[in-house]
Amino acid sequence: MKQYVVAVVGAMGAVGKEMLDTLERRSFPVGTLKALDVEVNVGKEITFNGKQVKVELSCADAFKGVDIALFAVADKVSLALAPEAVKNGAVVIDNSAAWRMDENTPLVVPEVNPEALREHKGIIANPNCSTIIAMVPLKPLHDYAGIKRIIASTFQAVSGAGIAGLNELRDQAQQVLNGEEINPQAFAHQIAFNLIPHIDYFEENAYTHEEMKMFREGRKILGIPDLMVNCTCVRVPVYRSHSESITIETERPLSPEIVREVLAKAPGVKVVDDPANKEYPMPVDTANQDLIYVGRIREDISSESKNGITFWCSGDQIRKGAAVNAVQIAEKMLEMELI
Amino acid sequence: MKQYVVAVVGAMGAVGKEMLDTLERRSFPVGTLKALDVEVNVGKEITFNGKQVKVELSCADAFKGVDIALFAVADKVSLALAPEAVKNGAVVIDNSAAWRMDENTPLVVPEVNPEALREHKGIIANPNCSTIIAMVPLKPLHDYAGIKRIIASTFQAVSGAGIAGLNELRDQAQQVLNGEEINPQAFAHQIAFNLIPHIDYFEENAYTHEEMKMFREGRKILGIPDLMVNCTCVRVPVYRSHSESITIETERPLSPEIVREVLAKAPGVKVVDDPANKEYPMPVDTANQDLIYVGRIREDISSESKNGITFWCSGDQIRKGAAVNAVQIAEKMLEMELI
Numbered sequence A, B: 001m002k003q004y005v006v007a008v009v010g011a012m013g014a015v016g017k018e019m020l021d022t023l024e025r026r027s028f029p030v031g032t033l034k035a036l037d038v039e040v041n042v043g044k045e046i047t048f049n050g051k052q053v054k055v056e057l058s059c060a061d062a063f064k065g066v067d068i069a070l071f072a073v074a075d076k077v078s079l080a081l082a083p084e085a086v087k088n089g090a091v092v093i094d095n096s097a098a099w100r101m102d103e104n105t106p107l108v109v110p111e112v113n114p115e116a117l118r119e120h121k122g123i124i125a126n127p128n129c130s131t132i133i134a135m136v137p138l139k140p141l142h143d144y145a146g147i148k149r150i151i152a153s154t155f156q157a158v159s160g161a162g163i164a165g166l167n168e169l170r171d172q173a174q175q176v177l178n179g180e181e182i183n184p185q186a187f188a189h190q191i192a193f194n195l196i197p198h199i200d201y202f203e204e205n206a207y208t209h210e211e212m213k214m215f216r217e218g219r220k221i222l223g224i225p226d227l228m229v230n231c232t233c234v235r236v237p238v239y240r241s242h243s244e245s246i247t248i249e250t251e252r253p254l255s256p257e258i259v260r261e262v263l264a265k266a267p268g269v270k271v272v273d274d275p276a277n278k279e280y281p282m283p284v285d286t287a288n289q290d291l292i293y294v295g296r297i298r299e300d301i302s303s304e305s306k307n308g309i310t311f312w313c314s315g316d317q318i319r320k321g322a323a324v325n326a327v328q329i330a331e332k333m334l335e336m337e338l339i
Helices: A014-025 A075-087 A114-119 A129-145 A158-178 A209-222 A256-264 A319-335 B014-025 B075-087 B114-119 B129-145 B158-178 B209-222 B256-264 B319-335
Strands: A004-009 A030-037 A045-048 A051-057 A068-071 A091-094 A123-125 A147-156 A228-235 A242-250 A269-271 A292-299 A308-315 B004-009 B030-037 B045-048 B051-057 B068-071 B091-094 B123-125 B147-156 B228-235 B242-250 B269-271 B292-299 B308-315
Touching: A004 A014, A004 A075, A014 A030, A014 A045, A014 A158, A014 A319, A030 A045, A068 A075, A068 A319, A075 A091, A075 A123, A091 A319, A114 A319, A129 A147, A129 A209, A129 A242, A129 A256, A129 A269, A129 A292, A129 A308, A129 A319, A147 A209, A147 B147, A158 B158, A209 A228, A228 B242, A228 B308, A242 B228, A256 A269, A256 A292, A256 A308, A308 A319, A308 B228, B004 B014, B004 B075, B014 B030, B014 B045, B014 B068, B014 B158, B014 B319, B030 B045, B068 B075, B068 B319, B075 B091, B075 B123, B091 B319, B114 B319, B129 B147, B129 B209, B129 B242, B129 B256, B129 B269, B129 B292, B129 B308, B129 B319, B147 B209, B209 B228, B256 B269, B256 B292, B256 B308, B308 B319
Parallel strands: A004 A030, A004 A068, A030 A051, A068 A091, A091 A123, A147 A228, A269 A292, B004 B030, B004 B068, B030 B051, B068 B091, B091 B123, B147 B228, B269 B292
Antiparallel strands: A045 A051, A147 A242, A242 A308, A292 A308, B045 B051, B147 B242, B242 B308, B292 B308
8 A cells, every 4th residue: 555754733732632642543544743842942852653753844845745734823824835835746635724714625524524625725623623523523514404593502622722622621720729820821811610602713603703703604514604603602511521511403303312323323523412312422532533423413392483403412522523624535535536 | 676586407518508598698687597407507606797607406396486588409308398487477488490380389580470479378499590691681671572482402411410419520620730630429420620501300301300490480580471491401510600692572672872872771780792892791790699690681682583692691590580689579578577
C-alpha cells in the first residue's frame, strides 16, 4: 500500500496530539510524519508509531514534499500557512474556522457529505466541533424526513479551549474545593462548578459566533440553503465531550421508533436510549471514543405538526469533533482517489 | 404587628434550613418558631433570630396552635402530614410535588398568580424549582404577547438533590481530581465533571417527570390550558442555581428590545444582558440571592413567524426555586389577609 508524507501542524496542541494518536490508532498509511509547531516547541520530541520525531517549525518551506497536512492551529495561522502548503503540493485538512465558509472550500463530515470532497481546490475544512456532533445524527434523519428547523442548546466541554482549558478546569476545581481564590485565564469567568453561556465572540444579532456556526455550517454541510437554526452554546465544567439537547422540525412525519431505526443503521452513531436501565449519552462515557451517542429520543410534545423530534447526544469534541473527523476526511480522500 | 406561630417541617434539610434563614432575613413576623423533623434529628438545636430552638418530631400533634406550616419534605410525608396540619388549623405551604396538580390546591408563584391564593382550602403548593425559575420571566412576556409554546433545556444544580447532592458533588470532584474511585449515591451516575440527562423518573412518553412538571405546572401557573411545552432537564456539576435555555413562540410580535423593557419592570427579575462586557446570568452570580437573572435575550432566528424569542436565565434553586417562594407565598397571604 502506498505510504504518504503527512504533516501535523500544531502538533503539540490538544487537537494536534489527538491527530497524531488518531493517525496511529487508525493505521493511516503514514510513510513519513512531520510534526510542525511554533518556535517555542521546535526541537521537542514526540513519539509516533514507536519512533521519536523532532518537532520542526511550521513555515512555508516545511511543506515541501508533504502529501497531506492536517492543520490544528488558530484561524490566522491557517489563513497564512494553508495556501503555502497547497502551493507546495500538499492537500490541507484544516481544523480552524478560517476556510469553512469559503465557497471554494468543501466543509466535510465524511458520514454526511463526502461527495463535496470532489470539489476541493487544495484545502478541505473540518467543521466546528459542536456542529460535527450534531450533523452525524441529523443527516440520516434529514434524508428520511427533511429537516426544516433545528433548536439546539449545547453543553460544551472545556477541551474546546485546548490544553489550557483542560488545565484550568482541573486547577480551578481544586482551588474552589480548597476555598482559594481563582484567577480565570482560559475562560472569561470561573468555569469550575459554573456555566458560561458565551463561546467565541458575540455577533451583531446577539448570537455568539459559535452559535452561528451551527446555523451557517449546518446549512452548508447538510446542503439545505434555507435551514432554520437556533442555537445556544454554553460552556460547562466537563473535561471532554460536548453534549447537545436538540429539537428538530421535519417536512414529513418522523416517530421516535423510526428515529431509533434510522440511527441504529447510521454510520458514526451509537443509539444509547434505555431510560428504564438509566442508559443515555453522558460525557464520561463518550470521551475517548469516536462515535456520537444518541438517546432521550422522543416526540416533540410542543409541536402542533407532530413532525417534531427531541433528542440528546454526546460526542468527544477532540476526537470526532476535531481530530478523528480530519483523519477520516483524509481516509475518505484516499478511498475516493482524490489524493 | 401580629406575630404568628410558624412551623418549618423538614427543618434540617437543605430547603428547610433555607426557609429558616429566609424567615429571619425577610423579618417574617414569627412569634413562635417550631422546627420539625424526623426522629433522628429530634432534640438537635437550631438558631433562629438569636434564640436556640430544639427540633421536635414532625407528627400530627405538633401542628396544634400553628398558624403557618412550611413543608420541605418528601411527597409521601406531605401527603400524610399536610392534611393533619390543616385539621389543626394551620395553613400549609408545601414544597413537595404531592399537591401541585390537585385541583383544590393553588400552585403559586407570588409574582405570577397571587390571585389563585384566594381559592385555597388549607394547602398551597410551591411549584417545582426549575418551573418557578422559568415562570418569573415568562409571566410578564405572556401578559405582553401571549405565549403559545416553550422549548426549554435546563442546566440543574446538584442542590436539587438536597444536602446529599451538594456533598456528593464536592466529595466526588475531589475523588476525581485525586484519581480515586467514585461511588455514586445521591445521583444515578457520576456527576462531577459529567452531565446526567435524567431528573426524577421516566414517564411513558419518554419525558422525565421533571420535564413534565414544566409542562403541567406551567399550564396551571400561567393559566394557559393549551400551552405547548417541550423540556429537557439535565443535571450539571454546579452547586447552586439552576440555569435554563428557553425559546418561546408568542401570539403577537415580541422583539428583544421589548423583552428587555418588559423584564426591566418585572418583579423578581434582574436583566443581566451586556454581552460586550461579558455580562450574562451565571450560577456563581445568582447563588445566594432571590432574583431570577435573565440575559442572552435575542430573536429566535429559526422562527418563521418572527414571534419567537430566545433567552437564558439563572436563579437560586434553594432560594427562589424553593424556600424564598414559599415564604413569599406566606407574605402575600398576610398582605391579602388570607391568614
